[in-house]
Amino acid sequence: DARVTQTPRHKVTEMGQEVTMRCQPILGHNTVFWYRQTMMQGLELLAYFRNRAPLDDSGMPKDRFSAEMPDATLATLKIQPSEPRDSAVYFCASGLVLSHGGETQYFGPGTRLLVL
Amino acid sequence: SQQGEEDPQALSIQEGENATMNCSYKTSINNLQWYRQNSGRGLVHLILIRSNEREKHSGRLRVTLDTSKKSSSLLITASRAADTASYFCATDAPPPGRRALTFGSGTRLQVQP
Numbered sequence: 001d002a003r004v005t006q007t008p009r010h011k012v013t014e015m016g017q018e019v020t021m022r023c024q025p026i027l028g029h030n031t032v033f034w035y036r037q038t039m040m041q042g043l044e045l046l047a048y049f050r051n052r053a054p055l056d057d058s059g060m061p062k063d064r065f066s067a068e069m070p071d072a073t074l075a076t077l078k079i080q081p082s083e084p085r086d087s088a089v090y091f092c093a094s095g096l097v098l099s100h101g102g103e104t105q106y107f108g109p110g111t112r113l114l115v116l
Numbered sequence: 117s118q119q120g121e122e123d124p125q126a127l128s129i130q131e132g133e134n135a136t137m138n139c140s141y142k143t144s145i146n147n148l149q150w151y152r153q154n155s156g157r158g159l160v161h162l163i164l165i166r167s168n169e170r171e172k173h174s175g176r177l178r179v180t181l182d183t184s185k186k187s188s189s190l191l192i193t194a195s196r197a198a199d200t201a202s203y204f205c206a207t208d209a210p211p212p213g214r215r216a217l218t219f220g221s222g223t224r225l226q227v228q229p
Contacts, residue, residue, distance in 0.1 A: 004158075033216060043159075043204065043219040056216055091158055103208060104149065105217060107158030 002026045004108035006092050012114045018080040021111045024073055025094030032075045033105060034060075034067055035091040043091075049075065082115045089113070121220050122205060128226040135192040137223040139205030140185075146210040148181055149217065150190050153202045162190075162203075167210070197229040 005024045013019055025032050034046040047067035048056040057067060064086075066078045079086055089112050093105040123138045139148070147166050151159040165172045165181045165188065172179045178191040192199055202224045206217040 035219075042221045045216055045218070048216040093158075103147075103217065104161045104164060105151075105159075107160070109158050 002106075004092055004094050004106050006090075006108035006111050008111055009109060010112045010114075012116065013082055014116050015083055016081040017115075018078065019082045019086075019113060019115075021077045021090055021092075021113075023075040023077070023092030023094075023108055025075060025092070026096075026106055027073070029094035029096055029106070031095035031097065031103065031105075032069060033091075033093040033095065034075070034077050035093065036088045037091060037110075038088045046077070046090075079113075082113075084115045087113055087115050122203070122223040124223060125221070126224045126226070128228065129195055130228050131195060131197055133195055135195050135199070135225055135227070137190045137203050137225070139188045139190070139220055141188075141205075141207050141220075142186065144210055145183070145207040147208055148179075148188050149206045150177075150179060150188075151204045151206060151219070153204065153222070155201070159204065192225075195225075195227045197227050200225060200227045 007022045030051050032049045035043050036046055037043045044059055046060040049069050052069040069075045089110045091110045092108045095103045095105045097103050121140050129135050145167050147164055149164045150162045152162050153159045163174045163177055163179050165179050176193045181188045202222040204219050204222045206219045208217050
């Protein structure tokens, strides 16, 4: 049963610390997405990769956030330095492009981040 | 800004009743999808409807799409307590527009046993 995995599942850190979240997409998927979910803002797209190349990171605060795909089996999202307003659940999803161009996304369980 | 807006924001029904959720969007779409999220979990894909389709069924789910009104509805028939979750619509734009999905704000469904 293929699924997206994310680590860590929970992270509590202090303001100013670096946070690294990892995601293993489903084998064979060629798109990876990072989302942030909060009560106030809902689900926001942070970054989007296709074939490991970043296609859209317009939703990501560039001064502190960075997203990379070192290889096809690993995607990372880093926050440096972290701030309390970064507290949220961060989801990774991997995608399967369908023949008609639609894309079904498969979500990981999320990383719940709390920045004190 | 969010492309999709769900209505209602929250819905509470009795087990066995039907639940209808609506989604409106602003710009042209390629496909519209519905996802479900249980509390504390990731989103799970439910169903996809293409822009040239008007209705689609999957088990107890029925999705309609009206591109002239830029709206979609998700009907869950004979609801069960296990259907309690948040439901999101998501759209992607036709090429060469943005291909990543844009999610709405969701409808929280509570099915009372």
